[in-house]
Amino acid sequence: MSCEYDVSSNRPIDNKLLQVLEGYNVYNPTKRLDAEEAWNIARQSRVFINWFMPITKEMLEDPGCLELIIVRSSGFDHVDITMAREVGVCVANQPEIITEAVAEYAVGGVLAAYRQIVARHNSTREWSIKGWPIHLAGFLVRGRTLGLLGSGRIGQSIALKLKGLGVSKILYYSRSRKPALEALGAMRVPLEELFEHSDILVNSLPLSNETRGIVTYELLKRLPRWAVYVNIGRGGTEEPGAIERVARERSDLFFVLDVHPVEPLPKDHKRLEFLDDPRFVIAPHMAGASHESRVGTTLLALLQARDYLRYGCIWNPVIQDCRRCEWGPPSIDKIIELTRTAYRDL
Secondary structure: OOOOEEEEEOOOOOHHHHHHHOOOOEEOOOOOOOHHHHHHHHOOEEEEEEOOOOEOHHHHOOOOOOOEEEEOOOOOOOEOHHHHHHHOOEEEOOOHHHHHHHHHHHHHHHHHHHOOHHHHHHHHHHHHHHOOOHHHOOOOOOOOEEEEEOOOHHHHHHHHHHHHOOOOEEEEEOOOOOHHHHOOOOEEOOHHHHHHHOOEEEEOOOOOOOOOOOEOHHHHHOOOOOOEEEEOOOHHHEOOOHHHHHHHHOOOOEEEEOOOOOOOOOOOOHHHHHOOOOOEEEOOOOOOOOHHHHHHHHHHHHHHHHHHHHHOOEOOEOOOOOOEOOOOOOOHHHHHHHHHHHOOOO
């Protein structure tokens, strides 16, 4: 089947960035396309750059001449990977710069919870009336045990950053050993032991059949006194209602929640009852959002598309049958430099 376009996208891409694909036939929409219109264009393209649009089994049953889907994100659960593999469409993601954004947010969330930063800010309105809020003294990170539920790029970056803040011990749960983590002194432990001994437990798991509902109420009950639980992975990895239930039963736990069981949260969702609770830091799934990651992931997607068109390989194949390049993407520091050079307002 003859392809009309080399590359297409379901959202507009800045012309400054599109210079990366100079010489190729690119479909760059002037507005955000709906799913039906975007997929019709994608089927006429070799490479489709996808901005968070669900790509279903039914859509992939007729991929046209599409060879590669590049998701402009780290997560790829909005694409039916099983069907993509079956019809021979490769899928690649963009985890590099989002990893740094999410890891920084996770560390910030831990500090906000333990040092009660948001709660202290809010208490300033009543300072002159109620006096110094000693109940918001909080706790230090130094000397704590970090537990990682999810030991990929994000978990490793968080471990490195929190080690710099003085965590004394790092534990992780994984189906296989992680040499990069163990080089930091991390120790692999069973899931129950991870919850029992982690003062700071960070969940960065993707959502899959294996991880769905893995964080149960019974596991959360095992957390030590004054532990902080952070979820910057996926809300579906938690047993429905488990967070809210354990939070009502234990006043000695903190929660940093960037992801949720339903997104956006309905107005009557029980989680919203905790918005004013000083133990909670709740955000609308934005841990990976920053000026640098917004521009950088687009730039990385375009560079990966260019390498595929030139050499037939990709850096980050989600489907292992797809050909991996012998080289990787530019370094994080280089990508950040490029985004700040191209966009002086960052």
